[in-house]
Amino acid sequence: MSKDWPLFEVFIRSKNGLEHRHMGSLHASDPEMAMENARDVYTRRQEGVSIWVVASTDITASNPKEYGELFEPAADKIYRHPTFYDLPDELKHI
Amino acid sequence: MKDNIQALNDIFQARIDNGESIEPKDWMPEKYRKTHIRQISQHAHSEIVGMLPEGNWISRAPSLRRKVALLAKVQDEAGHGLYLYSAAETLGISRDELFDQLHTGKAKYSSIFNYPTVSWADMGAVGWLVDGAAIINQVMLTRTSFGPYARAMVKICKEESFHQRQGFEIMLTLTNGTEVQKQMAQDSLNRWWWPSLMMFGPPDAESTHTEQSMKWKIKRKTNDELRQQFIDITAPQAEFLGLTIPDPDLKWNEETKHYDFGAIDWDEFWQVVKGFGPCNKERIDARVKAWDEGAWVRDAAVAYGEKKIQKSKVA
Amino acid sequence: MNNLYTYLLMLGDNSMILGHRLSQLCGHGPNLETDIALTNISLDLYGQVRSYFQYAAKVSGNPANTEDSIAFLRYERQYLNGLLVEQPNTDFAFVILRQALFDIYHLYLLEALESSKDTQIAAIATKSIKEVKYHQRFSSSWVKRLGDGTEISHQKAQYALDTLHPYSFDLLNENAIEADMKEQGIGADLHIIKEKYQDTLKDLMVTSTLTLPDNTFAHKGGKEGVHSEHMGFILSDLQYMQRAYPNMQW
Numbered sequence: 317m318s319k320d321w322p323l324f325e326v327f328i329r330s331k332n333g334l335e336h337r338h339m340g341s342l343h344a345s346d347p348e349m350a351m352e353n354a355r356d357v358y359t360r361r362q363e364g365v366s367i368w369v370v371a372s373t374d375i376t377a378s379n380p381k382e383y384g385e386l387f388e389p390a391a392d393k394i395y396r397h398p399t400f401y402d403l404p405d406e407l408k409h410i
Numbered sequence: 411m412k413d414n415i416q417a418l419n420d421i422f423q424a425r426i427d428n429g430e431s432i433e434p435k436d437w438m439p440e441k442y443r444k445t446h447i448r449q450i451s452q453h454a455h456s457e458i459v460g461m462l463p464e465g466n467w468i469s470r471a472p473s474l475r476r477k478v479a480l481l482a483k484v485q486d487e488a489g490h491g492l493y494l495y496s497a498a499e500t501l502g503i504s505r506d507e508l509f510d511q512l513h514t515g516k517a518k519y520s521s522i523f524n525y526p527t528v529s530w531a532d533m534g535a536v537g538w539l540v541d542g543a544a545i546i547n548q549v550m551l552t553r554t555s556f557g558p559y560a561r562a563m564v565k566i567c568k569e570e571s572f573h574q575r576q577g578f579e580i581m582l583t584l585t586n587g588t589e590v591q592k593q594m595a596q597d598s599l600n601r602w603w604w605p606s607l608m609m610f611g612p613p614d615a616e617s618t619h620t621e622q623s624m625k626w627k628i629k630r631k632t633n634d635e636l637r638q639q640f641i642d643i644t645a646p647q648a649e650f651l652g653l654t655i656p657d658p659d660l661k662w663n664e665e666t667k668h669y670d671f672g673a674i675d676w677d678e679f680w681q682v683v684k685g686f687g688p689c690n691k692e693r694i695d696a697r698v699k700a701w702d703e704g705a706w707v708r709d710a711a712v713a714y715g716e717k718k719i720q721k722s723k724v725a
Numbered sequence: 726m727n728n729l730y731t732y733l734l735m736l737g738d739n740s741m742i743l744g745h746r747l748s749q750l751c752g753h754g755p756n757l758e759t760d761i762a763l764t765n766i767s768l769d770l771y772g773q774v775r776s777y778f779q780y781a782a783k784v785s786g787n788p789a790n791t792e793d794s795i796a797f798l799r800y801e802r803q804y805l806n807g808l809l810v811e812q813p814n815t816d817f818a819f820v821i822l823r824q825a826l827f828d829i830y831h832l833y834l835l836e837a838l839e840s841s842k843d844t845q846i847a848a849i850a851t852k853s854i855k856e857v858k859y860h861q862r863f864s865s866s867w868v869k870r871l872g873d874g875t876e877i878s879h880q881k882a883q884y885a886l887d888t889l890h891p892y893s894f895d896l897l898n899e900n901a902i903e904a905d906m907k908e909q910g911i912g913a914d915l916h917i918i919k920e921k922y923q924d925t926l927k928d929l930m931v932t933s934t935l936t937l938p939d940n941t942f943a944h945k946g947g948k949e950g951v952h953s954e955h956m957g958f959i960l961s962d963l964q965y966m967q968r969a970y971p972n973m974q975w
Binding site: 448458461462465468470471472473474475476478479481482484488489491492495511530580583586587588590591696699700701703704705706707708709710711713714717 | 745752754755756760761767768771775792793795796816817819859870875876880962963970975
Binding site for chain 1: 433435436437469485489492493495499504505529561562565569618708711712715718719
């Protein structure tokens, strides 16, 4: 019986100077083929200048159930943002 | 336990009402997951079955310009199928399982693709009407609640924008052409008009999924609203082409500011849905054939990939 | 007819007939990813066809000629593609081996044509070379997968190779038009290409665990317009609309 081609996630840099962004996924029998398939599927309209592919099973993801403990504690650390600090308006370039 | 689920359900519904996106790993009601697997895969199946009626004319396209446009369009449909299968896969079902559902007749796809393409003008009519109807549905879906589905739709809508123009240009060239070309265009409109209206699904009164779908924002307008929207957009386009829509009851209603239109033959619709359309069997047979004949190819690639890993370990 | 025009037909017809064969697979590939990849190759080839035929229309000396009249309105004997590209899509192994054999030839041909004295041909070659490099990468990686994949895929690939190999010489053996074009510095030197072709093919077959046929039996005739029986059916498809509805705009 046939075995599925594994799933890969595709990341594409749309132009130099920008980061790679997740574009979607596809199936391929090995990483080289995944890269070529990504080129054929996801860059038909000049969407990219660079491709990363990674086997979906190699991705470690956070669990939405842990949203509270992972992300909410950052909410009250407003001193990490420039607007926390009161400076006179006349002051420029700071 | 039951209360617990109810509470989760309420939070879930509140998120949707709040306009939040649902992502694959988020908690979701089982019915939401199942509905999405069903709808997204139906949509994906429609894309790849939809390649067949148009693929039928690639080798006979009348000019090189038309040929590359049609080829690129049909290829896009493969891409769109792929994006959609990927979206469905985030819900924990494999593409192979989804194919299996299609091949065994368990899953449905848009019935429009069970009609034959019998003239070159059908490439125009399919692009103009079928893609036109699809776009109305798809634009709505770019704002659907399930993140991967909405993102796939955004990409698809962006790519589809040339499809309908491609079709309309074919129609325009035909209606500006010779008498025989005009007849070809009219004949094609005659055959595709009613099936295109059926694409929006049964009337609201008979639609089983509409209410739940609206609640989950899979749908934002009802079948009848979308159908009316399509007719209002398309009727003036037919006039522009100098073609006659095959509905003697079609006329502008100054009061409602919409077109009135005649009764749709829902018996025909249900017949085709049940498998008794002109090409149902051919379409599925073609998909099964491609898949079965590709099995040894896919196996070879897997075997080769495994050998390569072995070799790299030894080295 | 002038030799430049005929030479352009030979170049364009190869891309067109192979593009046609690949386009027949659209919607029928072994999976979606491969389906899309094959169509990309077909679209590249059709792009080349249009460049060649638009130029051919200009040099034909007949102002009524267009890319479409050249593509669709010749008689079978006037199509000058090699026999290899018209061979049918018997199975995926045939598709891949046909592609691999053609791509090796095609890439060396275009590399040579890049320095053609005819600036138009040189420009088309420069553009096409990038496409064909990718085609070759695609087809040779698939030859390896099929050759060194499973027992079944190996058998099918070997059978396709045995069947198709005799059709490939047709592309590589120089005819009078090609000799003249080479003399004028417009065309490629097929003698050099043939040597490179054979070396590259041999290497690919070794890494793919496939065996090149010993005998050097070669089908011939395509470039003189004498085709296999498949060609008439290709043309009935290709020409259907233009023949059934003559003198119309589409």
